[in-house]
Amino acid sequence: MTQSLFPRRAALALIVCAVPALMLTARAQAPGSIKGAPASFTAECSSCHVAYAPFLTGQANWRGIMSGLDKHYGVNASLDDKSQHEISAWLLANAATSGRRAAASPDFRISRSDWFIRKHSEVSAPVWKRASVKSAANCGACHSGAARGDFDEDSVRIPK
Numbered sequence: 001m002t003q004s005l006f007p008r009r010a011a012l013a014l015i016v017c018a019v020p021a022l023m024l025t026a027r028a029q030a031p032g033s034i035k036g037a038p039a040s041f042t043a044e045c046s047s048c049h050v051a052y053a054p055f056l057t058g059q060a061n062w063r064g065i066m067s068g069l070d071k072h073y074g075v076n077a078s079l080d081d082k083s084q085h086e087i088s089a090w091l092l093a094n095a096a097t098s099g100r101r102a103a104a105s106p107d108f109r110i111s112r113s114d115w116f117i118r119k120h121s122e123v124s125a126p127v128w129k130r131a132s133v134k135s136a137a138n139c140g141a142c143h144s145g146a147a148r149g150d151f152d153e154d155s156v157r158i159p160k
């Protein structure tokens with residue numbers, strides 16, 4: 001009896017697992033979210049791009065970004081007051097505080113920071129422009145763990 005039930009249960013488990021996996025693929029986002037992030041951050045800051053981990057840049061850049069959400073790289077990403085306050089406080093509390101990462105950069109962009117440019121020196125200009133990459137801001141194209149804030153060099157894979 002248990003034996004004959006097993007395949008059916010296995011099939012059901014497959015469907016249960018495959019459906020959310022397919023939905024994630026469709027949204028082109030890696031599963032998971034950044035440890036300790038308030039729900040508002042994950043909800044509001046990952047709808048257009050991967051939610052950038054706070055430690056990727058310093059307070060100066062986060063202040064600049066959070067105070068200009070109405071004119072955010074060509075889009076309006078304004079928030080209600082509660083989310084604005086909660087997300088800003090969490091980003092500032094978890095921002096990079098020392099070294100290159102803490103430095104301000106042009107347009108408050110992580111992708112234009114000195115540390116970023118240095119770490120990506122082996123990525124050539126045409127690669128950034130590939131349809132599969134589109135932009136240096138599209139971290140998840142090459143870092144499968146980007147949504148979790150995982151940029152381990154062992155898991156980097158540049159798409160064709």
Ligand code: HEC
Pocket residue numbers: 044045046047048049052065069072073074075076077087108109110111112134135136137138
């Ligand atoms: C309505 C869409 C939208 C929402 C919502 C949004 N962003 Fe963005 N964001 C963009 C676009 C578009 C860019 C530019 C992407 C590019 O250059 O490829 C961007 C870029 C960024 C960058 C710079 C990336 C780089 O180049 O280093 C940061 C940091 C950023 N967003 C943070 C946030 C935060 C924090 C939130 C939540 C408060 C947020 N974004 C919500 C659309 C959005």
Ligand code: HEC
Pocket residue numbers: 056110111119120122123127128133135136137138139140141142143151152153154156157158
């Ligand atoms: C076109 C592919 C690509 C994109 C897009 C990309 N990266 Fe990378 N990233 C790489 C490569 C390649 C390396 C170098 C890996 C190595 O040193 O072997 C790297 C290295 C890194 C490192 C250093 C890892 C380590 O262990 O030293 C960090 C941090 C990082 N990237 C963050 C980001 C962030 C944040 C974004 C988005 C704003 C991003 N990357 C976008 C390809 C990419």
